[in-house]
Amino acid sequence: MNLYYHLIENPLFFKWIYHPTEEINLYWEKFMELNPEDAELILDFKSKFEKHLQYKTDGLSELEKKILAREILQRIELENKKKNRFRLIRLGMRYAAVAIIFLIIGTGISYLLMVKKQANDFVQNLPVAPSFNIQEPTLIIENQPEIALKQGESELEYSAQGKIKIDNDLVIENDNENSSKLNTLVIPYGNRSTITLADGTKVWLNAGSRLIYPSRFVDKKREIFLVGEAFFQVEKDKNRPFIVKTPDIEVKVLGTKFNLSAYPEDNIVQTVLTEGSVEIKYAHPGIFDRSIQLKPGQLASVNKQKQSTNIYNVDVNYYTSWTEGFFSFSNTDLSRVVKRLERYFNIRFIYDDPLNGSIKISGKLDVSKNKEEVFEYMTKLTELNFSKINERTYIIK
Amino acid sequence: MRSTEKEYWYLVWDKFKNGDSEAFKTIYNEFTDALFAYGSKITSNRDLLKDSIQDLFIDVYTYGSKLRQPELLEFYLFKTLKRIIIKKLKEDQRFSAMNEDFERFDLKFTIEDEVFGKDSEKKLKLLQKEISQLAPASRELLFLKFNSGLSYEAIAKIVGIKPDSAKKQIYRIVQRLRKDMDSKNLELFMMCFTA
Known part of the structure; x- marks a missing residue:
């Protein structure tokens, strides 16, 4: 009886079972050599732990x-x-x-200052401050009244001359063909937009995002500014690199397809490359910060606070499928899925048990349907209830 | 902790506080695997966990001078890691109403299906049942007991239970794994160690 007591009170016993090292093995060999009458019992006790009380962990490599x-x-x-x-x-x-x-x-003000700093390169004078309390999809053209866009999905098309087609009918003429005006597109949560820029580049702008771009690209560089998430299909132009700026990173490309997620509330900025190549650098690089080259199928995850970057090989569909109206997941934490749903439908989820956020789910989610249908499907997937508290709030039980 | 070991950690700790990277490596190599394993039972988010371990060592390095007794280093590491992870989880998931006992501590024991003699089969069934019914706090407790050199008192403090009940629960599980133990002896056995 005392032996069991001694064993479980000796931290080296459990270390021997769960974290063995040569030293510890040696220690117990010695121990059993000195106490041969106990050896059988010790080994039996140990093997029982090994057989029946092993736990699985993905340890650090x-x-x-x-x-x-x-x-x-x-x-x-x-x-x-x-x-x-x-x-x-x-x-x-x-x-x-x-x-x-x-x-x-002064979030609003500071945001504008930031934009000014970033966008300065291609714009001398900043347009009248667009309000960032905008709740409806809105297009703001420099020195012009705001234009309300359709709720849900909207579509904008810029011609090489700077004409703007909105949802295939309304056309805004550019009064001076040589000028380029700064456009700010605000797409709040629950809405999405597709924009064809003057150079033919196509941008899918996701919910809760803002895109600032010129009506025509007149500089040697094609520069635009993004807050939020967008998928870019950049028109090739070897002589004029296309640069997407965010508060934390800049992505420089020649002609390629990639997804960029830079929501202010997220701690990481993710760039996923579908085709071609991109170059990523910090918006405010230190002396030793070099730019990062991505290959197709890779994800660069930039940590804003630490200014550190990790590169992963990923299934790009997971990051780009939102442009086609569905989300795909593979072994993804529920909390991440929920965050995307919150943005997509402009709602908020409350967890009844916060730890449910770490449930792993896999599958495709057709988000083009209405939210109730989507949540019904989520319920099947997770065996959790997604029930409505009020118009904008849902609880996960 | 034996006295030589104690002296050893005093030395390592002293060096670490003065910025000695070798001392850091010693502490890191000694505890990181166990800390990571522990953390992975609180969150399945590996990146968050790695960040938490980084923050832990920075925290220990920055505020560690408050730690007057290096023999409590292990306790300090586990406790601080738990606090950091929970803080990060809160930030990440915007926990609106956090309650104390939210840690699920998903400790998965695999109990293999093997052919046992009747007696041991029965005992292991009991063990299996018992583990599956354990509260998260109890699972955390077992985990700490198996994966650290912490005292019952320290474990109880981290988990947030009474030291007495920590000891009791450990012995109950261990009991099931003992050779040739019948139920009568169990009570005796329990009394020996819980008194």
Whole structure:
């Protein structure tokens, strides 16, 4: 009886079972050598744990472990540097913090400042501030009244001369053929839009996104600005690279298809390449930050806070199928699916049990149907109930 | 912890606090696998977990000077990791109303179907039943017991239960795995260690 007691109170016993090392194996060999009368019992006890109380974990691979260690050491080094800079910096940082608070308070204003900074390259004068409380799909052309667009799916087409066709009928003439005006397209949650730009590039703009672009591309570079998510099918033009700017990264392409997801509320910016090649760089690169080249089928995931990037090989359909009206998932956390549904339908989900968010689901979801049908299907998939609390809120039970 | 080991960790800890990367590696190599395994029972999101482990070491490095007793290092690591993961999960999923006992601690024990002698078969069925009915906190408790050198007191603090009941539950499970133990002895056995 005492032996069992000793065994379970000796951390090295469980280490021997669950995390054996040569040292520990040696320790127990020695132990049994010294106590041969107990050896049988010990081995029996151990084998029972091994047989019946094994748990499954996807542990870290040696490589992952090394990478993680290196990242931690780099951050520790950074902490050290911070510690060594004196109070002056601290004071400075305090001011910076105050500045950040102001930025947060004046989201609308600061957002515009950001846009200005980013978009400056191709626009000298910023248009009248578009309101970011816009709840309806809206097109704002520089110095012109706002144009309300159709709810749900809308379609915009720019001709090479800068004429605009909206949903295949309304045409807006460009008064001066040589000029280029800045257009801001606001597509709130629950809506989507397809835009053909003046150079023939096609953009699928997802819910909760804004796209800022010129009515004609007159510069040596084709630059546009995105907040949110869009899929791009870029018209080839070797002489004029196409650059998509977001607050955190810039994606430079010549002619290709790719999806870019840069929602302000997400901590990561994802670029997925379907065809061709793209070059990604940070919007505010440090000295050592080099640009990243993506190959078709790869996903670059940029962490905004840490300014670090991971590259994964992925099934691109999962990232682009929204342009065709369905979402596809493979072993995806429910929380991610739910987030996409929230944006798509402009609603909010509350979890009855938050841990349900980590349920893995796989399959295709036809989101072109109405939400009730979609949620019914989700219920079948997850065995959870998606029930309505009010017009905009649903609960997952 | 034996006294030489204790001295050893004092030394490692002291070096780590002074920014010694070798000391970091020692601590990292000793605990990361177990911490990762523990974290993976709270969240299945590997990226979130890796970030949490990063934050954990930065946190330990930055605020660790408060840790006066390095023998509590392991406890400190597990407890802090749990806190960080839960914080991140909250941020990620916008938990509106978080309650204390939300951790599911999905500990999956595989109990193989094998042909056992009648007696042991019965006992293992009981074990199987017992594990499947365990509350998340109990599963977390078992996990910590099997994967760390933590004391019952420390485990109980991390899980948020009484130290007494931590010990009781461990012994109940271990009981099922003992050789030739009948139910009469069980009670005796329990009394020995829970008193």
